[in-house]
Amino acid sequence: MNQFSLDPQLAADCHILGEMGCCLLLLMNNSLAPWFILVPQRNETEICDLPREDQLAVLDCINLLSRFLKSHFKVDKLNVAAIGNVVSQLHIHIVARRRDDFCWPGVVWGRKERQPYDEETVEQLTSALAAAMPSRFSPRSRHGNP
Amino acid sequence: MNQFSLDPQLAADCHILGEMGCCLLLLMNNSLAPWFILVPQRNETEICDLPREDQLAVLDCINLLSRFLKSHFKVDKLNVAAIGNVVSQLHIHIVARRRDDFCWPGVVWGRKERQPYDEETVEQLTSALAAAMPSRFSPRSRHGNP
Numbered sequence: 001m002n003q004f005s006l007d008p009q010l011a012a013d014c015h016i017l018g019e020m021g022c023c024l025l026l027l028m029n030n031s032l033a034p035w036f037i038l039v040p041q042r043n044e045t046e047i048c049d050l051p052r053e054d055q056l057a058v059l060d061c062i063n064l065l066s067r068f069l070k071s072h073f074k075v076d077k078l079n080v081a082a083i084g085n086v087v088s089q090l091h092i093h094i095v096a097r098r099r100d101d102f103c104w105p106g107v108v109w110g111r112k113e114r115q116p117y118d119e120e121t122v123e124q125l126t127s128a129l130a131a132a133m134p135s136r137f138s139p140r141s142r143h144g145n146p
Numbered sequence: 147m148n149q150f151s152l153d154p155q156l157a158a159d160c161h162i163l164g165e166m167g168c169c170l171l172l173l174m175n176n177s178l179a180p181w182f183i184l185v186p187q188r189n190e191t192e193i194c195d196l197p198r199e200d201q202l203a204v205l206d207c208i209n210l211l212s213r214f215l216k217s218h219f220k221v222d223k224l225n226v227a228a229i230g231n232v233v234s235q236l237h238i239h240i241v242a243r244r245r246d247d248f249c250w251p252g253v254v255w256g257r258k259e260r261q262p263y264d265e266e267t268v269e270q271l272t273s274a275l276a277a278a279m280p281s282r283f284s285p286r287s288r289h290g291n292p
Contacts, residue, residue, distance in 0.1 A: 046224050048212035055205060063201075066194035077234060078192050081227035085243060085251035088223060097231060105231035107255045 004041040007089040015117065017126050018139040020064065022057045025129070025137065026091075027122065031115045033108055034073050034096040036065055045088045062092060068132050069096040076104075083109060150187040153235040161263065163272050164285040166210065168203045171275070171283065172237075173268065177261045179254060180219050180242040182211055191234045208238060214278050215242040222250075229255060 006016070006024060014026035014037060022042070028035035038061050044050050050058065066078055079095040095108055103111050126139045152162070152170060160172035160183060168188070174181035184207050190196050196204065212224055225241040241254055249257050272285045 046212060046216075047226060048209045048216070048224070055209075059201060059205060063194045066192060070192075070194075077230050078194070079227070079229045079231070080193060081225070081229065083225045083227065083253060084223050085225070085253070107229060107231070107253055109253045 004043065006039060007087050007091075009087045010037065010039065010089065010091060015122050016140055017122075017129065018137055020133075020137045021061045022054060023061045025061075025065070027117070027125065029116050030113075031117045031121065032102040032113055033098075034069060035108060036069070036094045038062065038065065038092045038094065040090055040092075042090065045084060045090050047082055047090070050090075058092070062094065064133055064136055065094050068129060069094065071132070072128060074098055079107065081109075150189065152185060153233045153237075155233045156183065156185065156235065156237060161268050162286055163268075163275065164283055166279075166283045167207045168200060169207045171207075171211070173263070173271065174239075175262050176259075177263045177267065178248040178259055179244075180215060181254060182215070182240045184208065184211065184238045184240065186236055186238075188236065191230060191236050193228055193236070196236075204238070208240065210279055210282055211240050214275060215240065217278070218274060220244055225253065227255075 010026060014028050017025045017027050023038040023040050026037040026039060028037060040054060040058050042050060042054055047055065062080060069075055069078060073096045075096045076099045077097045079097055081093045082090065084090065097104060102113055129137045130139050156172060160174050163171045163173050169184040169186050172183040172185060174183060186200060186204050188196060188200055193201065208226060215221055215224060219242045221242045222245045223243045225243055227239045228236065230236065243250060248259055275283050276285050
């Protein structure tokens with residue numbers, strides 16, 4: 001198996017919050033909706049091609065993150081999607097949608113609106129994730145030594 | 147638990163092909179892309195709220211259907227998504243996307259283009275599904291007695 005490395009487009013578009021089980025946990029750098037992305041550290045591009053144990057590990061991450069979003073934000077509907085038309089590396093969007101958000105009831109993909117996060121909000125979110133799932137989420141230091 | 151009944155909007159937009167495990171299998175009535183929908187016959191609206199055994203059953207259906215699409219169509223990427231902003235009843239889109247399809251690399255949701263299927267193609271697809279997974283897919287008769 002080739003070594004995993006995060007797709008450069010995902011790295012450019014997102015904050016890397018940390019690791020969650022077998023996945024990297026990213027936050028799309030757009031505060032218009034709570035928009036998280038799970039990236040299994042695997043080289044398959046389709047869920048159906050993952051080995052069963054990896055599928056179950058990803059499902060666990062989806063469950064944990066979904067429940068965190070429901071507890072931490074007002075959520076009218078979660079949008080959970082593996083698309084990958086632009087970035088083929090397998091990644092699963094989990095977006096907390098509200099009836100009054102910027103593009104309800106449309107989908108967030110393909111929209112141009114952007115409002116980057118401030119650093120403090122990203123750190124608060126990371127801390128909240130770490131507090132909610134101390135044994136499952138490992139924050140990535142945002143100010144580590146080089 | 148309340149009895150399950152298919153959301154009227156899904157029923158209006160799709161052909162009901164049959165049952166696949168715990169799910170109804172629908173075909174979006176738009177031949178511009180092979181666009182299938184799995185509807186778990188449950189009343190939860192989020193994947194994370196399904197009991198574990200139902201989650202695993204849905205995952206099995208996603209795997210089976212994904213592999214069928216990869217074998218039956220030219221597929222550059224599968225789009226697998228539970229959205230539900232318009233129809234909250236839990237349903238999972240599985241769309242076989244090609245680089246030359248009508249809206250690549252955009253997503254299919256929210257697009258207005260439509261090209262309904264002819265009856266023969268729907269019957270052929272249903273037969274192909276039944277042949278590919280005889281023990282897992284039960285076609286619904288399209289010409290049964292009332």
